[in-house]
Amino acid sequence: MKFRELGLSEDLLKAIEEKGFKEATPIQAETIPLTLKGEDVLGQAQTGTGKTAAFALPIIEHIDLENPNVQALVISPTRELAIQTQSEISRFGKNKGVNTTAVYGGSDIRRQIKDLKRHPQVVVGTPGRLLDHINRRTLKLANVKTLVLDEADDMLDMGFLEDIENIIKQVPEERQTLLFSATMPPSIKRVGVQFMKDPKQVKIKAKELTTDLIDQYYIRVKQFEKFDVMTRFFDIQAPKVTIVFCRTKRRVDEVSKGLLLRGYRAAGLHGDLTQNRRSQIMREFKNDKIDVLVATDVAARGIDVSGVTHVYNYDIPQDSESYVHRIGRTGRAGNHGVSMTFVEPNETSYLRDIEKLTKVRMLPLKPPSADEALKGQLKAATKQIDSLIKKTKVEKFADTADQLLEEYDAKDLVSVLLSKMTRNQVKVHISSERPLPSRNKHHRGGGFHRGGGHHGGGRHGNFRRNNNHRNGGGFNHGGKRRNGGNNHHNDNHSSKRRPNKSFTIKNKD
Numbered sequence: 001m002k003f004r005e006l007g008l009s010e011d012l013l014k015a016i017e018e019k020g021f022k023e024a025t026p027i028q029a030e031t032i033p034l035t036l037k038g039e040d041v042l043g044q045a046q047t048g049t050g051k052t053a054a055f056a057l058p059i060i061e062h063i064d065l066e067n068p069n070v071q072a073l074v075i076s077p078t079r080e081l082a083i084q085t086q087s088e089i090s091r092f093g094k095n096k097g098v099n100t101t102a103v104y105g106g107s108d109i110r111r112q113i114k115d116l117k118r119h120p121q122v123v124v125g126t127p128g129r130l131l132d133h134i135n136r137r138t139l140k141l142a143n144v145k146t147l148v149l150d151e152a153d154d155m156l157d158m159g160f161l162e163d164i165e166n167i168i169k170q171v172p173e174e175r176q177t178l179l180f181s182a183t184m185p186p187s188i189k190r191v192g193v194q195f196m197k198d199p200k201q202v203k204i205k206a207k208e209l210t211t212d213l214i215d216q217y218y219i220r221v222k223q224f225e226k227f228d229v230m231t232r233f234f235d236i237q238a239p240k241v242t243i244v245f246c247r248t249k250r251r252v253d254e255v256s257k258g259l260l261l262r263g264y265r266a267a268g269l270h271g272d273l274t275q276n277r278r279s280q281i282m283r284e285f286k287n288d289k290i291d292v293l294v295a296t297d298v299a300a301r302g303i304d305v306s307g308v309t310h311v312y313n314y315d316i317p318q319d320s321e322s323y324v325h326r327i328g329r330t331g332r333a334g335n336h337g338v339s340m341t342f343v344e345p346n347e348t349s350y351l352r353d354i355e356k357l358t359k360v361r362m363l364p365l366k367p368p369s370a371d372e373a374l375k376g377q378l379k380a381a382t383k384q385i386d387s388l389i390k391k392t393k394v395e396k397f398a399d400t401a402d403q404l405l406e407e408y409d410a411k412d413l414v415s416v417l418l419s420k421m422t423r424n425q426v427k428v429h430i431s432s433e434r435p436l437p438s439r440n441k442h443h444r445g446g447g448f449h450r451g452g453g454h455h456g457g458g459r460h461g462n463f464r465r466n467n468n469h470r471n472g473g474g475f476n477h478g479g480k481r482r483n484g485g486n487n488h489h490n491d492n493h494s495s496k497r498r499p500n501k502s503f504t505i506k507n508k509d
């Protein structure tokens, strides 16, 4: 559907055009008219399908430029997402002249206070820092007309709920409330609707919770083998832009260091780093200075980095919803992606629970052998030689080359070159982490027949699709772009503190 048919003003249509969006995505087409009418909306649609613009555009449309107060408040679970969302909203509001700001932890509060004094009409923030400003009376929410909970199920989960309730107390009862997420467990939806008035629920019908643009694989592997298996897959798949999710901060540190040792351009991201460092890493990842981002769940939700080709779950997530969000960092805006999930021997029940939620059967892959990995490397080296020959001024080296050819066998010379060009397998030790507790063996049906265990389906190097219909979810492929810098906040975030979990995970973000 065309944006023009949704009732948006010329200012916004121009901003949308400048951004390169041609057609509205289904969630945008269905929610924008409702939101413009002032309805409360609970919107659920797959990752990467444009939920941000679905709430950002009506927010901008509703801003009264004569009114200097905060008129819209967007709450995000992480610092990085708050920064990203503010940048997106500000871009849409530029033509109209709407003033926006982001407040989040780990960054200078005095600067934020200054920004808040400049009368932003839209504020995006993480819960902790928002409450901090509320308590300091540097943020007044008495004139808020629209409240958005992005990643709403995360925000209404146990870890955040109290903070959210305290923030909502500061917002007038007479308001519009918008909840968006790719996942919405029924128990959390019940909590959410209590904050809403006669909410209109828009759930974009999809057979599966995850987008069919992502080919989903799993690999059975023992904990101590994971690192070598992963880099062997890297050799074979030659992934371009990759995110590797790990369960703990220590593991993020070790895996990212190990990847650096093996010659990959990698960096780790988690809640113990300073905000400056986190922002720097996200910037470098977006600007192609880093190929592999190793992260905790801090990067699982909402983060939109264009061109992520692969997501690796080095550690399987403990929450099935988290899986949906993690792998949703690829396969965005109509692009194709691949996800790879490592499953340790006692983690089969987690795999089943994920599949039960997503209604997608992941395909098994066998860990590649060292030989297969070397073949992958040599294939890449051959390609590189081809392009090097094209751009090297060979005449300059001709005399020495002749000398060498007289002295040595040509085959030996090329072999030396190839050996230099293939990655040296530095030994890397990754500390073992406590395994996830085994779950009760009751696998509530599920309904999947897993053909042939881990020998059955696709094989490495020759990926088979788990879906052959992929329609791009209503996207115009030309419209994709990268947007502004970002990472997370709220160090209480993620690895959820749900009361029904009988264990805790070390090193939470």
Ligand SMILES: Nc1ncnc2c1ncn2[C@@H]1O[C@H](COP(=O)(O)OP(=O)(O)OP(=O)(O)O)[C@@H](O)[C@H]1O
Residues within 6 Å of the ligand: 020, 021, 022, 023, 024, 025, 028, 045, 046, 047, 048, 049, 050, 051, 052, 053, 181, 182, 301, 302, 303, 304, 328, 329, 332, 333, 475, 476, 479, 480, 481, 482, 483
């Ligand atoms: N109508 C459109 N046409 C083309 N591209 C779009 C359109 N709407 C959004 N996009 C782009 O698609 C990408 C994903 O959008 P967005 O981050 O809003 O997804 P999301 O649904 O919020 O995903 P998540 O559930 O992961 O938060 C962004 O790069 C965005 O700029």
Ligand SMILES: [Mg+2]
Residues within 6 Å of the ligand: 051, 052, 150, 302
């Ligand atoms: Mg989003």
